[in-house]
Amino acid sequence: MIGVAYETFLLGRRAFLRWARVPGNWISTLFFPLIQLVLFSQLFKDIIQLPGFKESSYLAYLAPGQIVFAVFLGVSWVGINLLMDYHNGYLDKLRVTPINRISILFGEMVPLFVTCAMMAAVILVTSLALGASLVTGIPGALGILALSGLFGIAWAGTSFVPALITKNEQAAGSLSLLFFPLAFMSTAFVPVERMPGWLQVVNNWNPISYVIEAQRALMSTGFDAGLIGKALLAMAILFIVTQAATIWAFRRLTA
Amino acid sequence: MVTETQQRLDETHAAAAPVIEVRELVKVYKGGTRAVDGVSFTVAEGEFFGFLGPNGAGKTTTIRILATLLRPTSGSAKVSGIDVLAHPGEVRREVGFAMQTVAVDPLATGRENLELIGRLRRVPASELQGRIDELLVLMKLTESQKKVVGTYSGGMKRRLDLATALLHRPKVLFLDEPTEGLDPQSRNALWEELESVNRSGTTMFLTTHYMEEADRLCKRIAIVDEGKIVVEGTPAELKRTVGNDVVELQLEADSPNELERQRSGIGRMLEGFEPVAEIKSSPAGVQLYVSDAAAAIPELVRRLDGDGIRIGALTMHQPSLDDVFMRYTGKTIREEQANVHFTGWY
Numbered sequence: 251m252i253g254v255a256y257e258t259f260l261l262g263r264r265a266f267l268r269w270a271r272v273p274g275n276w277i278s279t280l281f282f283p284l285i286q287l288v289l290f291s292q293l294f295k296d297i298i299q300l301p302g303f304k305e306s307s308y309l310a311y312l313a314p315g316q317i318v319f320a321v322f323l324g325v326s327w328v329g330i331n332l333l334m335d336y337h338n339g340y341l342d343k344l345r346v347t348p349i350n351r352i353s354i355l356f357g358e359m360v361p362l363f364v365t366c367a368m369m370a371a372v373i374l375v376t377s378l379a380l381g382a383s384l385v386t387g388i389p390g391a392l393g394i395l396a397l398s399g400l401f402g403i404a405w406a407g408t409s410f411v412p413a414l415i416t417k418n419e420q421a422a423g424s425l426s427l428l429f430f431p432l433a434f435m436s437t438a439f440v441p442v443e444r445m446p447g448w449l450q451v452v453n454n455w456n457p458i459s460y461v462i463e464a465q466r467a468l469m470s471t472g473f474d475a476g477l478i479g480k481a482l483l484a485m486a487i488l489f490i491v492t493q494a495a496t497i498w499a500f501r502r503l504t505a
Numbered sequence: 506m507v508t509e510t511q512q513r514l515d516e517t518h519a520a521a522a523p524v525i526e527v528r529e530l531v532k533v534y535k536g537g538t539r540a541v542d543g544v545s546f547t548v549a550e551g552e553f554f555g556f557l558g559p560n561g562a563g564k565t566t567t568i569r570i571l572a573t574l575l576r577p578t579s580g581s582a583k584v585s586g587i588d589v590l591a592h593p594g595e596v597r598r599e600v601g602f603a604m605q606t607v608a609v610d611p612l613a614t615g616r617e618n619l620e621l622i623g624r625l626r627r628v629p630a631s632e633l634q635g636r637i638d639e640l641l642v643l644m645k646l647t648e649s650q651k652k653v654v655g656t657y658s659g660g661m662k663r664r665l666d667l668a669t670a671l672l673h674r675p676k677v678l679f680l681d682e683p684t685e686g687l688d689p690q691s692r693n694a695l696w697e698e699l700e701s702v703n704r705s706g707t708t709m710f711l712t713t714h715y716m717e718e719a720d721r722l723c724k725r726i727a728i729v730d731e732g733k734i735v736v737e738g739t740p741a742e743l744k745r746t747v748g749n750d751v752v753e754l755q756l757e758a759d760s761p762n763e764l765e766r767q768r769s770g771i772g773r774m775l776e777g778f779e780p781v782a783e784i785k786s787s788p789a790g791v792q793l794y795v796s797d798a799a800a801a802i803p804e805l806v807r808r809l810d811g812d813g814i815r816i817g818a819l820t821m822h823q824p825s826l827d828d829v830f831m832r833y834t835g836k837t838i839r840e841e842q843a844n845v846h847f848t849g850w851y
């Protein structure tokens with residue numbers, strides 16, 4: 251146990267530095283959410299008057315969705331890193347050391363908490379600068395970042411599984427596109443009341459929406475134990491499913 | 506082609522304290538390729554042992570099984586007395602492995618690469634930095650240790666990779682084609698480094714398809730081809746099995762048939778010519794194993810005059826490992842040279 255934690259820390263630090271040292275990682279991830287935040291909050295300013303919106307401005311409504319969107323984008327491709335290590339032999343190099351193999355996977359997963367929280371922070375600060383409010387203050391902000399980090403880890407499986415199964419960077423990249431509609435079908439842009447019936451049903455099963463709703467409450471209304479609980483439950487379920495599949499695919503790859 | 510006594514030229518060499526023991530190893534890949542086909546050998550403590558063979562001979566497959574990265578189909582292997590299948594984790598503690606494809610983290614610095622592997626291998630913190638400094642000196646990387654590895658040359662990456670395999674002072678070092686793709690200078694430098702690692706007591710198991718490399722580094726060699734060990738011994742012993750000087754005749758022929766006709770012609774014409782011990786066909790002609798070739802050549806050439814034998818070139822040398830390989834397999838190690846030049850413009 252202690253061994254795995256130490257190895258995960260060492261490998262996680264490597265993964266974090268690998269990410270932080272390439273500015274393109276930041277830029278490409280934050281570009282869309284920032285554009286959407288700035289542009290949509292202006293373009294669709296008046297949408298806030300429609301029934302279903304409870305927030306003071308569309309910016310206030312949009313901000314939590316874009317935080318989650320950034321995390322979503324941030325982990326869309328992460329599986330490819332492990333695949334690159336697989337192809338260039340670094341994974342084998344790690345496999346020749348007497349470490350617990352699962353540390354290799356955890357070393358990729360755990361730092362996502364940090365990177366996702368950091369990207370969430372950028373969007374959060376930007377929205378505050380643009381005029382969004384944060385009624386729960388610093389504790390709420392930390393809650394938002396923590397939820398973002400957890401969501402990042404849970405969602406990362408959608409990238410790891412196709413990457414590890416196909417062993418092909420291109421295929422893994424295009425398969426992660428399949429998950430994009432889920433982000434747009436969530437409550438990131440419009441509340442569930444404004445959705446057509448079938449989409450409302452889909453939305454009930456969309457874990458992304460639960461995370462967004464909890465964060466939105468933290469920004470605009472206050473600590474809502476119910477919504478936070480639902481978000482944690484949705485993520486727990488998502489986490490179990492994606493991690494089980496990821497561990498299975500990882501074991502298969504490194505058997 | 507190979508007699509029993511030649512098969513095991515030197516069973517005595519490996520008799521003391523085997524560090525690597527391989528018995529009847531077989532690996533059949535999915536799809537049916539029999540990459541390793543019943544290989545057995547032992548390597549003694551402190552020995553520098555090499556697998557010499559052409560691409561596809563099964564060298565990488567064998568070394569990956571020994572380094573616990575691959576499960577054999579059957580057979581057994583022990584490293585440092587530990588079964589690689591039963592206790593792979595313990596084997597990993599004892600060995601270092603520099604793979605055929607260099608595996609370093611291009612986005613980290615040289616020193617960071619070493620620190621990570623050193624810590625994962627639990628090199629005590631009190632020793633790690635000193636050990637890294639030592640290896641950086643050995644591998645001549647001290648100057649570039651703070652540079653990101655992506656900017657290193659091929660030779661520097663190889664040396665860094667080797668350093669990461671040495672951090673924990675392994676008992677056994679596995680080297681899969683350690684100088685592939687290096688320029689001659691880097692190759693020579695790396696050879697010296699490998700020799701100094703071996704001198705410090707590390708048992709070395711190296712694979713290569715460069716005969717000069719095997720000749721220079723290895724105290725003992727197994728020549729492998731198509732998943733099997735063809736012959737095994739010290740380079741000197743192996744060359745002695747070829748015995749005589751090697752005279753290579755390249756023949757000018759316009760077709761494979763014509764080449765074959767000349768070959769059998771030569772066989773006939775040299776029948777009963779005492780100094781020629783053996784005649785073998787080589788890709789572009791024939792190889793003659795001749796005792797005291799310098800004295801025999803004038804008469805030899807006279808005998809080959811006529812009957813449409815067209816000699817494009819005649820070369821003569823002391824036996825090399827390439828000749829040994831040729832003698833036992835009928836092929837040259839470098840297959841890319843094996844089926845060329847029937848027209849012989851030499």
Ligand SMILES: Nc1ncnc2c1ncn2[C@@H]1O[C@H](COP(=O)(O)OP(=O)(O)O)[C@@H](O)[C@H]1O
Pocket residue numbers: 534535536538539540558559560561562563564565566567
């Ligand atoms: N992963 C694999 N799957 C199927 N066949 C393989 C695999 N790796 C190697 N081979 C085949 O096994 C044989 C031996 O390969 P290898 O051990 O790499 O030889 P060498 O290292 O001597 O060049 C070759 O015919 C090669 O094509």
Ligand SMILES: [Mg+2]
Pocket residue numbers: 561564565566605681682
């Ligand atoms: Mg090979």
